[in-house]
Amino acid sequence: MNKPHVLVLGGGEDQLPAYHEARRLGYGVVGVDQRPEALGATAADLFLCMTTRDPRRIAAMVGHLDVAAVISPASDAAQESVAELSRILGTPHQPAPDAVRASVDKGYFHSVLERLGLPTYRHVQSADPDELERAAAGLPLPVIVKPSDSSGSKGVQVVADPRALPAALDEARRHSFSGRVIIEEMLLGRHLSAEAFLRGSRLGTVAVTERTTTGAPRMITTGHTVPAELPPATEIRLRSLIMDICGELGHIDGPVNFDFVVDDRTEEIRFIEMGARLGGNGMPLLVKHAYGINTYEAALHLALGEDFDLTPRHNKKTALRILTSDTDGILRTVEGADAVRALPQTVELQIFAKSGSRVHRYTQAGHKLGYLLLVADSHTELREARARAEALLRFGVEPDPPRAPRIPPVGPELLTEKSPHDLPVGPELLTEKTP
Template sequence: MSTANLIILGAGEDQVPAYVEGRRLGYRIIGVDQKPDALGASLADEFLCLTTREPEAIARRLGAIDVAAVISPASDAAQASVAALSRHYGTAFQPAPDAVRASEDKGYFLSVVEKLGLPRYRSVHDSDPDALARAAAGLRYPLVVKPADASGSKGLRCVTDPADLPGAISTARKHSFSGEIVVEEFVSGTHYSVECFARDGRPELTIVTERTLTPMPHMISVSHLVPASLSCAVRARLQDMVTAVLAELGHRNGPVNLDVIAGEDEKLYFVELGARLGGNGMPRLAAHAYGVNTVAAAIRLAAGRPPELTTHAEPRVVMLRILTADTEGVVTGIAGADAVRALPDVAALELFKEPGQRVHPYTQAAHKLGYLIVAADTRESLQRTLDTALTTLCIDIEPDQTPQEITS
């Protein structure tokens, strides 16, 4: 087994599995995150408290070391740094430049979709707020306003009134590194997430989840369910669309995650893409539903080793539910966790907060409290277990101001 270093950019809940798998595969783990108390910090052999967006600073701190691979699961913002550090250390796997750009620039990805002649909804993007507002005047409301280069729904707002557009643009700019903002028409339909692993330019593994979102204005993922209710014909069409995007971006090998909407017009619309493992616990869901370890596969590929993507033939019905709060405050107690874990169809319960820690309303994906994974034989039995688990688990929060209830 190798004793070389594995650099993991980010140390949040969706990067933690890479720390665990990297060590299991025999690597020395170097973690990077700007938060000194990030969940993965204590799991690293060496931890750098730096932003993941400055590869030169990271390389200076590390110096001349042997690096087998660089990865950053679930983080679009770090993909340019993954590419830069991979070049700097001469790792076996080098990310495709266009795939990196599509991950970090939503406007560019939408232009790729348009170039391929795939279904598109109208959108505009610009760094000038006034120019953006003028360009958006021809779009149909509701409108979705978001930073072009952020992930996890940071700065995203859905507006139904033109009077609210300037405020939404201002909010999005606060969460953008480049100042580039995307304004796009809202598409009504069913939301899906596609977790794909490419091999030699073709999707070797494709997992489609039904995605449930919080209501407007934030519209953040709150659950993923597999298998998704899609006909064979729609699945085949989606597979062809994914293959076309991979080819256009030159992404021949490795993970990629896409958000898709099946519109009321029966068209499939790509929303955004990340050339990395998906966030919101997607690798955990893949493991419980299909028995595939996409985290280990991504690390092996990044280090120049053959990925292993063996799956179960018939998955159970599996849901990953994100646990959230609706108030700002401090956790004062957690009860019922052991009882939830003992329920027959509960596959896993992970809590990312403990008493004494601050929590925030679920206005971006980074504010989650934990993951609950339920695996059952039918959707009906899954829903019964989910309901029982959510009423059994009690996370007490002392609000900053007026008392409010915690919702899971």
């Protein structure tokens, strides 16, 4: 354990490539995730089964190591810890504080847009449910209810009936670390994303994607296609606005991603939220296959204080499809994977769930089953290939049996078991690979 290590916060499918990239560059890997079954548990040299939101405790656990960099792709929740650990451990790259705040506080991001005079829309943010309900009465329905500081579409819901608002607020609050919830006017138009990487206060690269979602009530991302079919003037305007926002936040180097809506009639761009980190839902894979740029490697070099390469190797029309289940249960079969891999447009098919594992309905991004990446010469060919792949690929899920009515416990002798996430982190929850 004498060689330098990279500390990766999070151990899911979108963080796992950073583990492999760090090892390819010759570093040991320390992974942190509160789920003992996380993919990073077996991929790390040292795995800490604990929350990523306790930077001082993490720092104490890795104090005996030479930690050369801290990174957390795809996780807004861990960005404050990345910043604090970078400071405590004295690693070369220090994230811009305002960019971190804009990533974890949707209300603050709105205030940045207002400060810059950019197009915005009505919203209210509070930890007080009564204040939120009163304010929502002044917003046109439908509205979108979200946790103010969470990501991955957890707790997000479109509300079209005022009677459904209290339940939506309760759900959003359960997924908020701070207890704050934001209610936003629902924007109409094309939903798009931008996965960008800055270098020396300039855009090194940006992938503008057409984003598909589940639609109401959850609006969870189901796929991306790049490049989005935007008029050149709109794309030029988008790049300028990204630079304005990043300049205001002091974000001069590194990855950043934005979700935004373009008005179908006026082409006006309205930003929804941002994250000053590598995007989730397979966005770095999309960039790799579309442009030949390894943003995991670039982000690691930046965190290590080294130069990084954003030179595009090619420019290909690429689609990413997120694989999901519409049923809670046990995955029994996966059919058609070989046939999908044999399609000429398929460049990558990743299936995270294994036969016999528990899967969940796609009510948040963390419930995905895998990624499908397709490359073609035209958007029409991409759509046709995606349709063929979806017809071939089948997940056989044995549904959970109906739940029996819950009988309330009676008496002090009934105890509740702690979940693994509530357990203290001791030697038994720390795994280290032997050389």
